[in-house]
Amino acid sequence: MTPRHRFPPIAVCALLAVLACGGCSGDDVANPDPDFGPVLPATPDAFMLAFARAYTDMDLPAYDALVRPQYDFKFLDPVRKTGRDAAWSRELDMASTENMFNGAPGELLDGLITCAGVDSIHIGEFIRLTPWESTGPDDPDFPGAESALYQIGIVFHVDAGVNSLTVASGQVFYLQSEETGRADGAQTLGYRLCGQRDMRLFKGNENLYWGDIKRMFLPDQE
Numbered sequence: 001m002t003p004r005h006r007f008p009p010i011a012v013c014a015l016l017a018v019l020a021c022g023g024c025s026g027d028d029v030a031n032p033d034p035d036f037g038p039v040l041p042a043t044p045d046a047f048m049l050a051f052a053r054a055y056t057d058m059d060l061p062a063y064d065a066l067v068r069p070q071y072d073f074k075f076l077d078p079v080r081k082t083g084r085d086a087a088w089s090r091e092l093d094m095a096s097t098e099n100m101f102n103g104a105p106g107e108l109l110d111g112l113i114t115c116a117g118v119d120s121i122h123i124g125e126f127i128r129l130t131p132w133e134s135t136g137p138d139d140p141d142f143p144g145a146e147s148a149l150y151q152i153g154i155v156f157h158v159d160a161g162v163n164s165l166t167v168a169s170g171q172v173f174y175l176q177s178e179e180t181g182r183a184d185g186a187q188t189l190g191y192r193l194c195g196q197r198d199m200r201l202f203k204g205n206e207n208l209y210w211g212d213i214k215r216m217f218l219p220d221q222e
Contacts, residue, residue, distance in 0.1 A: 044132045096214045115216075152170070
């Protein structure tokens with residue numbers, strides 16, 4: 001039998017009640033006309049609401065629309081970030097996310113942690129801890145972006161609800177704005193995700209990091 005690593009569930013945060021509300025201004029990613037592309041969230045906070053909804057809904061098209069072509073993920077431990085001699089990329093990220101959202105099996109740390117597939121995703125904490133600030137044009141990783149540190153707590157329910165994997169850590173999100181065309185011909189400013197960075201938060205814990213989940217569902221791992 002494959003050994004499993006169990007993680008304690010985190011408390012549900014009342015802050016995330018906003019995810020249940022509908023009709024919030026700027027929080028939807030829609031495609032009214034294929035010739036004009038998606039209507040992107042108009043503010044960083046509206047983007048984060050749309051991003052959280054895409055994750056909890058396990059909605060791959062919505063997630064895909066929110067991620068820039070130049071997306072990168074900065075792992076807490078870059079030495080073993082992919083399990084292969086390759087830099088992270090949007091292509092790898094979408095492949096991993098597609099496997100996770102579609103319920104494909106996952107494996108991490110040479111089989112120490114495994115699951116038969118993700119059944120649902122619950123966000124218990126998604127709390128912005130710092131203001132949105134510009135990284136500036138000389139930032140070595142994400143120039144010209146807006147960044148903020150979040151405290152996150154995400155529970156991935158796996159194995160038909162028998163087990164769960166918990167991500168509880170810090171996460172820096174990097175967003176960039178761009179002009180997009182609307183169906184009426186007007187131009188509007190919207191935000192997409194250009195990067196994330198795993199962070200330890202205040203104290204160590206035995207939970208997984210977001211990068212661990214991304215590695216876990218990479219296809220064709222050796």
